[in-house]
Amino acid sequence: MVSASIDYPVCLQLRGKRVLLIGAGLIAESRALQLLEAGARLRMVAPEATDTLRRLASEQRLELLERAYRPGDAAGHALVFVATDDRQVSQAVAEETRALGILLNAADEPDLCDFTLPSVGRRGPITVAVSTQGMAPALARGLRRQLMEHIGRHHVWVARLSGHFREHLPRGAGRSRLLKRLVDDDICGRLARGQRRHAWTCIREELKALGEKT
Numbered sequence: 001m002v003s004a005s006i007d008y009p010v011c012l013q014l015r016g017k018r019v020l021l022i023g024a025g026l027i028a029e030s031r032a033l034q035l036l037e038a039g040a041r042l043r044m045v046a047p048e049a050t051d052t053l054r055r056l057a058s059e060q061r062l063e064l065l066e067r068a069y070r071p072g073d074a075a076g077h078a079l080v081f082v083a084t085d086d087r088q089v090s091q092a093v094a095e096e097t098r099a100l101g102i103l104l105n106a107a108d109e110p111d112l113c114d115f116t117l118p119s120v121g122r123r124g125p126i127t128v129a130v131s132t133q134g135m136a137p138a139l140a141r142g143l144r145r146q147l148m149e150h151i152g153r154h155h156v157w158v159a160r161l162s163g164h165f166r167e168h169l170p171r172g173a174g175r176s177r178l179l180k181r182l183v184d185d186d187i188c189g190r191l192a193r194g195q196r197r198h199a200w201t202c203i204r205e206e207l208k209a210l211g212e213k214t
């Protein structure tokens with residue numbers, strides 16, 4: 001049975017992937033900065049570019065082709081973004097990406113988007129993303145800001161410690177128990193209240209119990 005479609009959120013690993021961004025105005029600039037942060041190999045196509053984008057191109061952080069979009073530009077890219085002030089360009093790009101099976105984000109046309117961009121907040125390895133299915137981007141932004149206020153330094157600390165344990169301890173029931181306890185009130189809650197010593201005592205107990213079992 002096919003129901004009304006809802007979004008399917010993912011966290012993409014873009015390091016080293018070829019990404020095409022058509023348009024080089026202010027909206028494209030904010031996309032570009034996020035894509036570069038994610039390590040994408042970025043090519044941009046636009047007759048006019050912002051100063052920041054031109055500087056990044058001169059530093060070879062991205063490739064900038066100073067011309068209009070041409071059908072054929074999308075080939076060889078993992079993802080395509082279009083952010084121009086001309087809807088016809090978005091339509092033409094969508095035709096090409098559809099034919100090639102490449103996913104598209106169109107800043108000006110929610111209906112042409114294969115994926116939309118959520119409002120994103122980050123603290124250490126923690127990402128908060130809020131989307132409204134294209135209905136209320138300003139609400140997404142406001143909610144993201146509110147949610148970020150609930151992410152504290154102790155959450156970052158617990159996330160990193162969990163990552164460390166997952167890397168160094170073998171999988172199994174004992175490790176799962178430790179990792180679940182790490183986020184409950186005994187440890188995470190105590191850290192939130194500044195009771196570091198108590199939290200560490202719990203962690204040591206869990207590690208000791210784990211060591212005795214293996």
Ligand SMILES: C[C@@]1(CC(=O)O)c2cc3[nH]c(cc4nc(cc5[nH]c(cc(n2)[C@H]1CCC(=O)O)[C@@](C)(CC(=O)O)[C@@H]5CCC(=O)O)C(CC(=O)O)=C4CCC(=O)O)c(CCC(=O)O)c3CC(=O)O
Pocket residue numbers: 105106107108109110113115116117118119120130131132133134135136137138140141144
């Ligand atoms: C569908 C989507 C496609 C996409 O871009 O992926 C889209 C489309 C459009 N946005 C428009 C306007 C605004 N966009 C923002 C802000 C953001 N827009 C973002 C995403 C998305 N915007 C996707 C859906 C996300 C969702 O589902 O919630 C955010 C969350 C993420 C990001 O862009 O990185 C980012 C917040 C970043 C942050 O956290 O700061 C603001 C508020 C502001 O600027 O303060 C306004 C003014 C208020 C208003 O108009 O609502 C217009 C009309 C343009 C015009 O009229 O000219 C269109 C086109 C249309 O809807 O027709």
Ligand SMILES: NC(=O)C1=CN([C@@H]2O[C@H](COP(=O)(O)OP(=O)(O)OC[C@H]3O[C@@H](n4cnc5c(N)ncnc54)[C@H](O)[C@@H]3O)[C@@H](O)[C@H]2O)C=CC1
Pocket residue numbers: 022023024025026027028045046047048049050067068069083084085086089106107108137
């Ligand atoms: N998704 C979002 O969050 C938002 C989207 N928008 C929409 O995003 C779009 C872009 O906005 P801005 O960056 O402010 O526009 P802008 O006017 O600053 O930049 C437009 C860019 O498109 C380029 N361009 C024009 N024709 C082109 C072509 N044929 N091929 C390649 N590049 C071409 C221009 O050279 C320029 O670099 C607008 O349609 C706007 O309505 C606006 C606000 C928020």
